[in-house]
Amino acid sequence: MSTQGRRERERAKREQAIITAARDLALTEGWDAVTTRRLAAEIEYSQPVLYSHFKGKDAIMAAVAVEGFAELATALVSARASAADPRQAVADVAAAYVAFAQQRPAIYDAMFTLAVDLPFASQDVPTDLARGFAELSETVRPVAGDDDLEAVTETFWSGLHGLVTLMRSGRLRRADHDRRLAVLVDRFSR
Amino acid sequence: MSTQGRRERERAKREQAIITAARDLALTEGWDAVTTRRLAAEIEYSQPVLYSHFKGKDAIMAAVAVEGFAELATALVSARASAADPRQAVADVAAAYVAFAQQRPAIYDAMFTLAVDLPFASQDVPTDLARGFAELSETVRPVAGDDDLEAVTETFWSGLHGLVTLMRSGRLRRADHDRRLAVLVDRFSR
DNA sequence: TCCAATTGCTAGCGCCGCTAGATACGCGAG
DNA sequence: CTCGCGTATCTAGCGGCGCTAGCAATTGGA
Numbered sequence: 001m002s003t004q005g006r007r008e009r010e011r012a013k014r015e016q017a018i019i020t021a022a023r024d025l026a027l028t029e030g031w032d033a034v035t036t037r038r039l040a041a042e043i044e045y046s047q048p049v050l051y052s053h054f055k056g057k058d059a060i061m062a063a064v065a066v067e068g069f070a071e072l073a074t075a076l077v078s079a080r081a082s083a084a085d086p087r088q089a090v091a092d093v094a095a096a097y098v099a100f101a102q103q104r105p106a107i108y109d110a111m112f113t114l115a116v117d118l119p120f121a122s123q124d125v126p127t128d129l130a131r132g133f134a135e136l137s138e139t140v141r142p143v144a145g146d147d148d149l150e151a152v153t154e155t156f157w158s159g160l161h162g163l164v165t166l167m168r169s170g171r172l173r174r175a176d177h178d179r180r181l182a183v184l185v186d187r188f189s190r
Numbered sequence: 191m192s193t194q195g196r197r198e199r200e201r202a203k204r205e206q207a208i209i210t211a212a213r214d215l216a217l218t219e220g221w222d223a224v225t226t227r228r229l230a231a232e233i234e235y236s237q238p239v240l241y242s243h244f245k246g247k248d249a250i251m252a253a254v255a256v257e258g259f260a261e262l263a264t265a266l267v268s269a270r271a272s273a274a275d276p277r278q279a280v281a282d283v284a285a286a287y288v289a290f291a292q293q294r295p296a297i298y299d300a301m302f303t304l305a306v307d308l309p310f311a312s313q314d315v316p317t318d319l320a321r322g323f324a325e326l327s328e329t330v331r332p333v334a335g336d337d338d339l340e341a342v343t344e345t346f347w348s349g350l351h352g353l354v355t356l357m358r359s360g361r362l363r364r365a366d367h368d369r370r371l372a373v374l375v376d377r378f379s380r
Numbered sequence: 381t382c383c384a385a386t387t388g389c390t391a392g393c394g395c396c397g398c399t400a401g402a403t404a405c406g407c408g409a410g
Numbered sequence: 411c412t413c414g415c416g417t418a419t420c421t422a423g424c425g426g427c428g429c430t431a432g433c434a435a436t437t438g439g440a
Binding site: 235 | 418419420421
Binding site: 112113116118147148150151152154155157158159160161162163165166169170171172176179180182183184186187188 | 302303306308337338340341342344345347348349350351352353355356359360361362366369370372373374376377378
């Protein structure tokens, strides 16, 4: 049945269209603007079609988040690869992390703030998330000292996450961002 | 006119009742359960009454957050006051901060994650928020070294905030929390 | 050619935050 | 003491949300 194959391909294409539409809409107008009606209009299908692809709106957001994990991991890999030395790697990877969060705030939110029910213990989410975490881990390893590597990595990550979220919600003045980032990098790489 | 005074007192009382109802409901059932209809039922008034006290639901959440700032500041002050030495103070204040966030997650969210439009530049919010920040600052001062005190404080704060939020959204395993907190404290107090 | 299953649609449910317009109440003047 | 007015509060409803039941059209196999 070649027709069935075509059907499945078209279906997959439509599913990607939903994710892309959600992503674009979130990036340009924020997640509040991403409603099922609006998404349906965007892909030129009726609202219930969305529910034949995803369990609900949360699942759509989760799909956007999954794409985000892949992007972030790639950005971190490339940042570490081009760093001159271990200490510089920490600084570069931190900068890449923050840059990602600032350039795609809506996607960062979907990844780490909203969509709590992400399948963290199944399928492909762990793949890219773990890739990103592993990259962070390898970056931190040379400067971790005697401390447990995983704990240091997670704590460093938390520092980055805190800087990003507090700044974006207006709790930290944007102007001093570089100085704070420098402090964090310094405290974790000496 | 004594009657007018009584009226105003009753009005203030009702306003406090709204805030308390919102706070309690958020703590026990989460912010999703805090709807204007539910709040109105709780205080035994009709829905529009809420809007004669607050501009909207966000403003009610902001009021809850303001109370939270006061509580948090008090907790931090008491933690630092009872610490034996500067290094211990850092650990104790950090523990108090995290404990507050874990014991009142909904309020912590209102303070630092939701309700972005808090009047950070007016009235009494800065008072208690600044009190908390100042306490954090004084705690960090003895161990800040040559770095800019404000930057170090903000970065340390970000670390705490990141630990709290990532753990609460399931991104960090709860089991290793103490170890991560120890790493953070250590990196900021040596 | 006809049937059955799949696919997508229209319509609507119960909820949300918020508001317009009507009503009941209480104070001050005559 | 009564009356009129301003205020306080209510009922009812608007538009929009996520989601779903149930119908219509299309399609592939017997």
